[in-house]
Amino acid sequence: MDRASLSVAVRLSRLACLALAYFALAGSTLLLTRFDGGVAFLWIATSFLIALLSVSPKAEWASVLVPCGIGAAIASATFGLGPVAAGPMAIVGMVEAALTVLILRRWLGHANYFESVEGIAAFAVVAGGLIPVATGIPGAAIAASLTGADYGMSLLRWATAHGLGTIIFTPIFVLVLRGELRASWATAGTARKAEGMALLTLVGVTAFFVFYQTHMPLLFLPMLPMMAATVRIGRMGAAGASVLLTIVGGVLTLRGHGPVYLIHTDDGGRLQFFQFYIATATMLVLPVAALLKNRKELMARLIQQEARYRLLADHASDAILNLAIDGTILYASPSVREVGGFEPEELIGRNAQDMVIEEDRQRAIEIHRRALAEPSRALTLEYRAQTNLDGICWFEARTRAITDDGGHVTGVVMAIRDVSERKELEFALGKARHRAEAAVAAKSAFLANMSHEIRTPMNGVIGFTEILLAGRLTGEQRRQVKLIADSGQAMMRLLNDILDISKVEAGQMKVHSELFDLPHALRACLKLITPVAAQKGLEVVLEMPLDLPRTVLGDGLRLRQIVLNLLGNAVKFTQGGGVTLRVRAMGKTDPVTVMIEVKDTGIGIPSDRQAAIFEQFVQADTSVAPRYGGTGLGLSISLKLAQLMGGDLQLQSEVGKGTSFFLTLPFAVSDKALPKSSAEKQAGPARSDAADRPRVLVAEDHDVNQLLMGAMLKQLGYRYGFVQNGVEALAELARGTETGDPYAIVLMDMQMPEMDGIEAANRIRWGGTTPEDLPILCLTANAYADDAAACMKAGMQAHLPKPVKLADLDAALRRWLPSDGIAVRPPPAPVLSPELRERYQLRKAEALDKLEHVVRTGAFSEAELEEVRIAMHKLAGTAGMFGEAELGNLAIDLEDGIRDWPEDERKARIAESYQAIKKAG
Amino acid sequence: MAYIILADDDELVTEIASAALRGAGHVVGVVHNGGDAWKAIVAKRPDLVILDCNMPEASGLLVLREMRNRMDLANTPVMILTGRRSESDVTLAMYEGANDYVKKPFDADELVFRVEDVLNKHR
Incomplete structure (x- = not known):
């Protein structure tokens, strides 16, 4: 046989088997449950067919229905109502099964009736009620017409037998046909198998026990093992238990045993009761099984999910x-x-x-x-x-x-x-930063010291060259001395630049706020640069509007530094044409932003270098330094200074055409006019009358500097005296006053042996000598602004950085020396007024009185002592302000002593203290 | 040119200090106890406050602490006046958030200088 005919043969034999199986099932049901009326009391065959159709695709229904129909017809002809009814009965059976499955599928959308309570309910209604009644109408009619039985009775029996059979047996057939029974058997462990078998056996035994006796209505008893089987084995248990109960109970009942016979009714009634009993039992366990299955699936999903999260957390x-x-x-x-x-x-x-x-x-x-x-x-x-x-x-x-x-x-x-490691790293970084900052600070301090060390000798070099230049020299000598002066000044500029940049780096650069004359400051800058520009044949132009704010609050010194640097660069890098300084206020606001433009017609800066030239030690190109000189620090410092002052520095440039720098700075505008300095008012040589010449006291320990200052003062036409330190200065000032030829001004070096300039100035001021009586100017080699602040604090009026230049000295002396009745500066409000002094004296007297009283009476209460202590406290707090620091210290000692001295010593020590205080007061 | 509240129960001290501060161009309001100091500070919102450590009603430290606990006054600069030997007061004051301190007796110029310094740093 070829393959095709082989497969046809296989198919045919399968169909024959199906027909045979259906025939056997239907026949045995008919035989076993034979009842008068030609209707079986429990019709199992339809449930088999429903299960078969439920698991088959519709396309294969024909190959199921046809053999089963044949099997049914033969069974019906053989064991049922005879050959006449066989055909119609078989057709009714086939239609019944097919309709049930079709309707359920349409209703539920699937064929898994037993996996949800909804499915079971639908199954019970359709397969257990609607369809058996519907098919019972023709089925019972055939049976009744052939057997002569009552039609209504036949219909009732048909419907219950078919409905009950379907409900009880379809689940187990479905499970078997789907292979679920085999699958769960295969996957279950031995213990589980044993448990399942034991439970089902228990159901069978209980059913037998209940249905074998006819004394007690123990019908509820099988429910317990059935429920147990359902809970433990699931749907398989429920279906199996129902089938077992039906078979055992049905067989025994048919044989005349069982509690059903306790009911006083005929056989038909007993059978119906039994049928309802079985139906109730089945409908009890099936939904429970479905619910359990859903719960189990949910649990499984939850466990899986939980396991997933736990996996994350655990790993x-x-x-x-x-x-x-x-x-x-x-x-x-x-x-x-x-x-x-x-x-x-x-x-x-x-x-x-x-x-x-x-x-x-x-x-x-x-x-x-x-x-x-x-x-x-x-x-x-x-x-x-x-x-x-x-x-x-x-x-x-x-x-x-x-x-x-x-x-x-x-x-x-x-x-x-x-994060310990990261933290350690952070700490280490912090430490490293601290070390680096400390290193920067050390560098800055070192540079400051170095600058002092270099400035002091440079002071001599530059100063004396200036003196030489002011004197008689041959042309050749003048040229050489000029070279010395230029070199010295170049060196000082370099030193200042390095100092500034290191200060900026160390974050120590501070800008100060002072009132200054903005147009004057800018004009002065231009004036300084004009001679150099003139030498190169450059035109210098100032464009300044008349309404430019005059007196502004800002750091005038740093402004000059920036503008001079820009102007210096402009002159340096320009060979022909000119340099323009253009100033304007941007708006009328306060603070006002002032834009200062320095424009040249020089070599220009290539665009790719424009950003870089603001960096340290960078110039437009490497060939610049040899040709033009400079350190490359100036612009970097200028930018940083501008930023420190809240402004900015930008540039526009075109190679070969020129460069414009734009400096923008905010200034608070002041409506106060600055006191005009005498230097501005009065140009020209100093006074000529020797007797009128003011006397200048120079306190300076360095011999070269002394000589230099002497030479300069002489040249400027002042009389002068020298002292070596602060102590000598105080003495010399006093002598000058006594002899009727007082000094008009003091030039005080900061660093001197025995008593330094700060302390000397302090003493002069505390002694009651006011700035308008005697201005003190500080000479300092220290370039830091902090020192200037210290000078001011000590009661000095200005400071002159060393090396002192002749012009600076001249300007400073002209400004600070009283002339033409113009006050040096507005006199500060007298802090210690006579009235205050009087009150202090009163307080002192009161305190002494109290103390004296206590000491004299010798007996003092704690209250009196406390009064003295408070008086001493008040005295201690103020004595120092009235020049009686010693008295203040004694008062503090006594105040503390009253509290701390042991009681037995107290009296003697207070008396002792009183003597000291009396002496000091 | 700042508005300064100066609180000290010693009138000589307040007169000297206020004269010095006025001389430097500041506007100074003077009070003589902690309670008045607090009222003045809340009412005037000064640019800077100078508090004596030991005052009737409320010590300077207490006023300082109250200020630091208030959002609107927490950043107002405060200077503390202490007796010359009160190291612990100074430590406490700095801990409580004082910006600087001056020991009595003080040099009027020093006070002015320190006030300027605190104001500059605060700006």
Whole structure:
């Protein structure tokens, strides 16, 4: 046989088998449950067919229905109502099964009737009620017409037998046909198999026991093992138990045993009761089985999901903690072993905040509180906690609240990692930064010292060259001396630049606020640069509007420095054409922004170098330094100074055409006019009358500087005297006053032996000599502005940086020496008025009185002593301000003593103290 | 040119200090106890406050602490006046958030200088 005919033969034999099976099932049912009326009391065949159709695709229905129909017809002809009814009965049976499945499929959308309570309900209604009644109408009619039985009775029997049979047996057929029975048998363990078999056996035994006796109505008893089988084995158990109960109970009942016979009715009634009993039992266990199955699936899904999350938590490298609202640890992931050396179990139940070290606990509690308050936010906290590994470690915790379905916060989840290494790194970085800052500070201090060391000798070099230049020299000598002066000044500029940049780097550069004359400052800058420009044949132009704010508040010194640097560069890099200084105020606001433009027609800066030239030691190109000189620091310093002053410095440039620098600076505008300096008012030589010439006291310990100052003062036409230190200065000033030829001004060096300039100035001022009586100018080799501040604080009026230049000295002396009745500066308000002094004297007298009283009477109460102590306290607080520091110190001693001296010594020591105070007062 | 509240129960001290500060161009309001100091500070919102450590009603430290606890006054610069030997007061004051301190007796110029310094740093 070929393959095709083989497969046809196989198909045919399968169909024959199906027909045979159906025939056997129908026949046996008919035989076993034969009843008068030609209708079986429990019709099983239809349930087999329904199960078969449910698991087959519709296309194969024909190959199911045809053989089964034949089997049914033969069975009906053989054991049923005879050959006449065989055909119609078979057709009714086939239609019944097919209709049931079609309707259920349409209703539910699937054929899994027993997996949900809804499916079971639909199955019960359709297969157990509607269809049996519907098919019973023709079926019972045939049976009744052939047997002569009552039609109504036949219909009732048909419907119950078919409905009951379908409900009871379809589940087990479906499970068998789907292979579920085999599959669950194969996957179940031995214990489970044994349990299943035992439970089903128990159902059978119980059913037998109940139905074998006819004394007690124990019909409820089989429900217990049935339910047990359902709960333990599921649908298989429910279906199997129902079938078992039906078979055992049905057979025994048919044989005349069982509690059914306790009912006082005829056989038909008993049978119907039995049928309803079986139906009730089946409809009880089937939904339970379906519910259990759903629950089991849900559980399985949940477990799977939980396992997935647990997998994440268990394998995360961060430690995961789940905290209750009060901070109690509810869950700790296994990674707490790696992160903190804890066993997860030992953490559970502890309070997470207790593990944070004392210093960080408050923050931890705060974060916990905030996380609870803002459930949507994840908060990060770094803290230290005790661990079982390396003692205290740094941790970083991300904390987030967890909420239930209703949005209520139920706790907190924390992911914690050890950040000790990072923290160590941060600390190390911090330390390194501190070291670097200390190094910068040290460098800056070193540079300041070096500058002092270099400036002092340079003072001599530059000063004496100026003197030489002012004297008689041959042309050749003049040229050479000029070279010395230029070289010296170049060196000083370099020194200043380096100092400035190191100060900026160290963050020590400070800008100061003072009132200054803006147009004057700018004109002065231009004046300084004009001679150099003129030498190169360059035209210098100033464009300044008349309404430019005059007196402004800002750092005039630094402004000059920037503008001079820009002008100097402009002249340096321009060979032909000119340099323009253009100034304008941007708007009328206060503070006003002033734009200062320095424009040249020089070599220009290539665009790719324009940003770089603001960096240190960078010039437009490497060939610049050899040709033009300079350090490349100027613009860098200028930019930084401008930024420090709240402004900016920018440039526009075109190679070969020229460069414009734009300096913008904010200044507060002052409506106060500055006191005009005498230098501005009066140009020209100093006074000529020798007797009228003011006397200048120079306090300076350095011999070269002394000589230099002497030479300069002589040249300027002043009389002068020298002292070596502060002590001598005070004495010399006093002598000058006594002899009726007082000094008009003091030039005071900062650093002198025995008494330095600051202290000397302090003493002069405390002695009551006012600035208008005697201005003091400070000579300082120290370039730092802080020193200038110290000078002012000590009561000096200005400072002259060394090396002192003739012109500077001249200007300063002209400005500060009184002339033409113009006050040097507005006299400061007298702080210690005569009235105040009088009150202080009164206070002193009162305090002394109280003390004297106590000492004289010799007996003092604590209250009196306290009064004295308060008086001394007040005296101590003020005596120093009235030049009686010694008295103040004694008062402090006594004040402390009253409190501290032992009682037996007190009297004597107070008396002792009184003597001292009386002497000092 | 700042508005300064000066609080000290010693009138000589306040007169000297206020004269010096006025001389330097500041506007000075003087009070003589902690309670008045607090009222003045809240009412006037000064640019700077100078508080004596020991005053009736409320010490300078207490006033300072109250200021630091208030958002609107927490950043107002405060200088503390102390007796010459009260190191612990100075430490406490700096801990409580004082910007600087001056020991009595003080040099009027020093006070002015320190006031300027604190104001400059604060700007």
